Amino acid sequence: MDEALIQTFKNYYAGYRTATNVDQSFSDAYQALAYHVIEQTGQFADKGKLGEIQTLVREFKNIQLAISPSNDSVKEQFEQELVEHLLNRTLT
Numbered sequence: 242m243d244e245a246l247i248q249t250f251k252n253y254y255a256g257y258r259t260a261t262n263v264d265q266s267f268s269d270a271y272q273a274l275a276y277h278v279i280e281q282t283g284q285f286a287d288k289g290k291l292g293e294i295q296t297l298v299r300e301f302k303n304i305q306l307a308i309s310p311s312n313d314s315v316k317e318q319f320e321q322e323l324v325e326h327l328l329n330r331t332l333t
Contacts, residue, residue: 246300
């Protein structure tokens with residue numbers, strides 16, 4: 242895997258955020274991430290890469306734990322990072 246799963250989640254969020262509000266973007270990004278995990282797991286299984294499957298599942302579970310009780314802080318973090326990224330892109 243080239244990028245951590247959390248970065249994939251953030252990338253999905255940024256993509257959805259251009260079209261919808263924070264809550265919907267977060268929900269859509271999480272759903273896309275779940276599909277991504279399923280797809281990646283299948284690809285790793287076809288190649289017999291058990292270690293990569295275990296890492297992927299562990300990362301996904303960590304994301305689930307981070308957003309379980311309340312995902313407001315995660316949403317705020319994603320939104321702040323997205324704004325910073327857009328500002329940096331505008332300034333350069």
